[in-house]
Amino acid sequence: MPHLKRVGLIGCGAIGTYIATLLKDKFKKQARLAFVCDIQTEKARALGRVVSLKTLVAKSDFIIEAAHADVVSTLVPLALKKNKSILVMSVGGLLNVTHLAALLAKSKGTVYIPSGAIAGIDALCAAMQDGLQSVTLTTRKPVQGLQGAPILKEKGIDLASIKSETVLFEGTAREAVKAFPQNVNVAAVLSLATLGPEHVRVKVITSPEFKKNSHEIMAEGKCGKIRTLVENEPSETNPKTSALAQYSVAATLEKIFSKIKIGT
Template sequence: MSTPRASLRVAIGGFGAIGHALAARIDAGIAGLELAAISARDVAKAEAKMAGFARPVPVLPLEELAGVADIVVECAPSAVFLRIAEPALRAGRIFVPLSVGQLLVHEHLKPLAEESGGRIVVPTGALLGLDAVRAAAEGAIESVTMVTRKPPRGLEGAPYLVENGISLEGLNEAKKVFDGSARDGAKGFPANVNVAAALSLAGIGPDRTRLQIWADPAVTRNTHRIEVEADSARFTLSIENVPTEENPKTGKITALSAIACLRGLVQTQRVGT
């Protein structure tokens, strides 16, 4: 008779729309996973949001999440990314970042994970066909290009726009606001290009992956078109993500992807590479 495996404890850094959705799903029951703690700036508000949970958990400082969990999920503003990532990886935990672009900015995190035995697991997020890109990367990829179109309000406040004096106010036609590498895009649009960061990590790297960003008043969804040229295949991927009501910079599928990622860590049978 087999012995049931112990559940993995999950701590969530950030309790906004995505963090709350993740916590609620785990609390409702995912076999093999147990919610251990969450972190939020407003402790009282976070505790109130957990009022309907079957098993409310402590609201801890970001730096303390790694001490109570096997898996630490980051879904917080990029400014506090390292406060979640570094303690988790130093403790040898599984770290699941949703602000994937920060991995391109903080390249010391991968060596840190290697030293401690930790793991960095990036969810597919809004990127259709990430498995195909990873497979193609086992051979030779010649080029990867991604074109992102977002409603102007989904790009407002991006550091690149502010630094370059690019205004989107009153925009009545599509405007290309960035054309460069995924690495530079991650720096200039930290809340907008996590998809491009994940694509670059799966494929030919952040410096060779090309990225265009368009502010387009004609679109109502975050749209990504990706073209890959490889020795094994040539393919084009296109996806239109429905933005969340709370945050137009984030698609609804992001939280669902994180849930699927966590489920895949404990499932007996897993589909996809």
């Protein structure tokens, strides 16, 4: 992508800060971080030139979202209407973008969705060519990584009272994203890549014994069975975020810039 020059970054937390470093070092020949935006202005100021969301979209050649699912439903339509390409990390928010297919059809922009903290999206996309009958995700998270999830308040669950392995949730990917908007972006990624948010099944389990975020995918289709398991180390700056999710942004940017593209 030779025209990729000015990058606009929304969200200057763990992933955003990592992206800023990537743009300064690894991808300095292809892109530069031109504009940043964050509801916590001081965080944005630490990374670059702070502008409003609207200005960022208007002036950037490529936009990266690493903020919050809430911002995605306004940001993605805004970017696509301006024919801008956008990489989205808060993928759960994409499930709330109405008429996404129509917006994409009219736009010259592209939406990039990194695999995030899961493995197997390459094989699942290939398997989808001949149809998949079932796709399930089992996510295991340490208790402290689930703090603030809306489902806890809704169901009156006190995380401190959990003393053994507990299934907190079972349902569709769409329901999972609503219940854990900051924890199961991977369910959204998986559902968009395969059977859709109403048909991918998700289970969320926690335990005081769990020290890492793990994601296990099981899928079955005409081409066979696919099973993947990732036991993630947390990001150094945000225990809710897996280090692999950060690296998946680096790998996606590498694929965009590279002349050799590996994987489906």
